Amino acid sequence: MLQMSVKHADLVASSAADVRAAIRSGSYAGHTAGLASGKLQCNLAIIPERFALDFLRFCQRNPKPCPVVGVSDSGDPMLRTLGRDIDIRTDVPKYRIFRDGVLADEVTDISGVWADDLVAVALGCSFTFENALLRSGIPVRHVESGLNVPMFRSNIDLVPAGKFSGQMVVTMRPIPEDQVAQAREISARFPQAHGAPIAVGDPAMIGIADLSRPDWGDAVEIKPGEVPVYWACGVTPQNVLLDAGLPICITHSPGHMLIADVAEDAETTILPTN
Amino acid sequence: MLQMSVKHADLVASSAADVRAAIRSGSYAGHTAGLASGKLQCNLAIIPERFALDFLRFCQRNPKPCPVVGVSDSGDPMLRTLGRDIDIRTDVPKYRIFRDGVLADEVTDISGVWADDLVAVALGCSFTFENALLRSGIPVRHVESGLNVPMFRSNIDLVPAGKFSGQMVVTMRPIPEDQVAQAREISARFPQAHGAPIAVGDPAMIGIADLSRPDWGDAVEIKPGEVPVYWACGVTPQNVLLDAGLPICITHSPGHMLIADVAEDAETTILPTN
Numbered sequence: 001m002l003q004m005s006v007k008h009a010d011l012v013a014s015s016a017a018d019v020r021a022a023i024r025s026g027s028y029a030g031h032t033a034g035l036a037s038g039k040l041q042c043n044l045a046i047i048p049e050r051f052a053l054d055f056l057r058f059c060q061r062n063p064k065p066c067p068v069v070g071v072s073d074s075g076d077p078m079l080r081t082l083g084r085d086i087d088i089r090t091d092v093p094k095y096r097i098f099r100d101g102v103l104a105d106e107v108t109d110i111s112g113v114w115a116d117d118l119v120a121v122a123l124g125c126s127f128t129f130e131n132a133l134l135r136s137g138i139p140v141r142h143v144e145s146g147l148n149v150p151m152f153r154s155n156i157d158l159v160p161a162g163k164f165s166g167q168m169v170v171t172m173r174p175i176p177e178d179q180v181a182q183a184r185e186i187s188a189r190f191p192q193a194h195g196a197p198i199a200v201g202d203p204a205m206i207g208i209a210d211l212s213r214p215d216w217g218d219a220v221e222i223k224p225g226e227v228p229v230y231w232a233c234g235v236t237p238q239n240v241l242l243d244a245g246l247p248i249c250i251t252h253s254p255g256h257m258l259i260a261d262v263a264e265d266a267e268t269t270i271l272p273t274n
Numbered sequence: 275m276l277q278m279s280v281k282h283a284d285l286v287a288s289s290a291a292d293v294r295a296a297i298r299s300g301s302y303a304g305h306t307a308g309l310a311s312g313k314l315q316c317n318l319a320i321i322p323e324r325f326a327l328d329f330l331r332f333c334q335r336n337p338k339p340c341p342v343v344g345v346s347d348s349g350d351p352m353l354r355t356l357g358r359d360i361d362i363r364t365d366v367p368k369y370r371i372f373r374d375g376v377l378a379d380e381v382t383d384i385s386g387v388w389a390d391d392l393v394a395v396a397l398g399c400s401f402t403f404e405n406a407l408l409r410s411g412i413p414v415r416h417v418e419s420g421l422n423v424p425m426f427r428s429n430i431d432l433v434p435a436g437k438f439s440g441q442m443v444v445t446m447r448p449i450p451e452d453q454v455a456q457a458r459e460i461s462a463r464f465p466q467a468h469g470a471p472i473a474v475g476d477p478a479m480i481g482i483a484d485l486s487r488p489d490w491g492d493a494v495e496i497k498p499g500e501v502p503v504y505w506a507c508g509v510t511p512q513n514v515l516l517d518a519g520l521p522i523c524i525t526h527s528p529g530h531m532l533i534a535d536v537a538e539d540a541e542t543t544i545l546p547t548n
Contacts, residue, residue: 053327056334057345061355063542071331073435081335081433159355159544161347188541191465195541267462267469268337270433 011035016083016259024090029108031255032093033127040192040264041257042069042082042122043234044092045241046110046250049074052119054162058240059123061159065168065236067192069269070122070260077114079122081270083261088120094253101245110250118250125234125257126171128193128264132186138179141220148255149173150214151233155207156198158236163244169233170198172211174226183229192269199230206230216254285309290357290533298364303382305529306367307401314466314538315531316343316356316396317508318366319515320384320524323348326393328436332514333397335433339442339510341466343543344396344534351388353396355544357535362394368527375519384524392524399508399531400445402467402538406460412453415494422529423447424488425507429481430472432510437518443507444472446485448500457503466543473504480504490528 006028011019016036022028032041047055052074059066070082079086089111097105097113107113126149130140142149149171156168175183180200188196199206211228212219216235222228241249252258262269280302285293290310296302306315321329326348333340344356353360363385371379371387381387400423404414416423423445430442449457454474462470473480485502486493490509496502515523526532536543 049327053323053330053348056327056330057347060330060342060345061544063544068334071334073331074327157547159547191541267465270335270337273431273433 008035016261017085019259020086020091023093024087026108029093032257032259033255036259037131038263040069040082040260040262040266040269041125041127042260043125043237044088044250044252044258045121045123045237046088046118047121047241047246048248049117049119051163051244051246052121054164055121055241058161058164059121059237061161062168062236063191064195064198064232065158065234067124067194068121069124069192072120074119075116077120079120079258082122082258083271086258086260088258089114092252092256092258094256096251096253098242098246098249098251100247101242106253113250122258122260123234123237124190124193124269126194126231127257129187129190131264132190133183136182136186138175138183138186141174142218145220147218147220149217150211150219151216151235152203152208153215154230158240164240166240166243168198169215169235169239170206170230171233172214172228172230174220174222175229176225177227180227180229187231193264194232194234197229197231201227203228282309290535291359293533294360294365297367298361300382303367306531306533307529310533311405312537314343314356314534314536314540314543315399315401316534317399317511318362318524318526318532319395319397319511320362320392321395321515321520322522323391323393325437325518325520326395328438329395329515332432332435332438333395333511335435336442336510337465338469338472338506339432339508341398341468342395343398343466346394348393349390351394353394353532356396356532357545360532360534362532363388366526366530366532368530370525370527372516372520372523372525374521375516380527387524396532396534397508397511398464398467398543400468400505401531403461403464405538406464407457410456410460412449412457412460415448416492419494421492421494423491424485424493425490425509426477426482427489428504432514438514440514440517442472443489443509443513444480444504445507446488446502446504448494448496449503450499451501454501454503461505467538468506468508471503471505475501477502
């Protein structure tokens with residue numbers, strides 16, 4: 001039976017569980033920005049178990065770009081600590097499948113690809129602190145412009161682990177000069193979502209040549225009185241995984257995140273069990 | 275040549291590196307409370323690599339008792355992200371070696387036991403938030419009484435991973451009723467050191483029969499107007515490791531911690547490399 005397609009606007013008032021149900025049933029495959037307000041959204045990396053120890057070491061050593069918020073058992077598709085009944089094979093709107101570091105497919109269900117040796121790792125994402133900035137009256141330019149956040153390769157070396165190494169990818173948000181300290185203080189409260197900025201000001205300082213030409217996402221206007229502020233970006237672990245050329249690696253598609261039942265401002269990302 | 279023995283009092287003004295040098299040379303083997311003020315002190319767990327992925331998953335799922343602050347490469351005794359030149363074989367004052375879950379030896383150097391398949395995991399410890407409480411004028415009874423913190427087995431189930439499971443061990447500190455909210459707020463700032471309390475008040479609520487009979491450490495007085503406040507305890511992962519009966523597991527001896535170069539109030543536990 002053909003499922004009726006659900007639109008983003010139809011889901012804005014839905015719970016995390018209801019959004020995931022729509023995704024699982026195949027009736028929604030769009031982006032997740034603004035959905036299940038207040039709940040943690042996550043980047044996704046699924047890799048073979050034999051690389052998982054090094055990848056977790058890599059994330060521990062690079063906590064700002066790679067904040068681990070959930071890890072499955074090997075071969076178990078359920079992310080039990082992030083929510084009730086989260087099946088990582090079906091509950092993300094869109095996935096990218098990479099083989100030997102090359103994009104092989106983009107799909108809405110990975111049930112046929114899931115295998116007993118795979119481990120799913122969920123990582124925090126910047127939606128969390130952006131929501132907190134907006135609540136405090138700090139503008140977030142790409143959101144107000146309806147654009148994707150601009151992302152740049154920096155020259156900041158990551159701490160390596162096993163096959164995993166490279167440079168940090170950063171996002172840039174122009175912030176009014178008199179609100180930079182507040183933006184820092186607010187985002188620092190969310191270590192599970194990249195934490196405080198990693199740099200403020202001159203892009204050359206961190207190896208960025210031209211703010212009008214992001215490596216991913218869209219360029220945004222920097223207004224008079226605003227300074228560019230850089231945060232560690234969740235594209236970092238994805239890049240590092242691709243560079244490592246794993247035989248298989250599955251990620252979410254950009255903007256199509258896993259929505260957890262955990263509150264985005266909870267002290268830990270572990271769902272209480274009682 | 276016989277080294278002159280160094281006393282705790284001789285080291286109270288020394289840097290973390292100097293304290294570690296005294297330990298490494300064999301001239302100090304005492305406890306580390308109050309040493310290298312302002313630096314992160316760590317619990318230690320050294321385990322075979324084949325258990326490390328499950329142990330890291332266990333820690334990720336139980337972040338309050340098991341905050342991971344550093345992980346070595348397999349077979350590499352250097353904890354590179356926690357400090358310059360930290361050699362985990364020699365830089366902890368006293369170690370306990372467990373074989374098949376049973377205490378086999380207590381030593382001041384594990385160079386002869388270190389092996390290519392071992393992984394060292396450093397975990398945050400309560401010294402960090404106790405120092406912050408004291409700085410804010412909140413009494414810490416066992417410190418002012420010169421006692422060890424009282425520790426209790428609770429009935430709070432841990433989230434299992436592989437061989438690792440059990441119940442949380444908690445510490446108890448009596449806090450004046452009008453300072454409990456402040457104590458919570460302060461300790462919550464240190465997710466790398468057990469974070470906010472896990473319970474306040476009636477010990478029966480978390481399965482503790484008698485506060486005057488701790489399972490480890492010393493009983494402390496609860497004065498009129500004070501309430502017992504419970505925090506997750508770093509003995510939890512040690513207990514869980516012992517229950518798992520690994521062929522080998524090496525921990526620090528109680529109170530004889532690893533001292534890092536990382537500041538205890540730093541945003542992350544990764545030493546800046548520049």
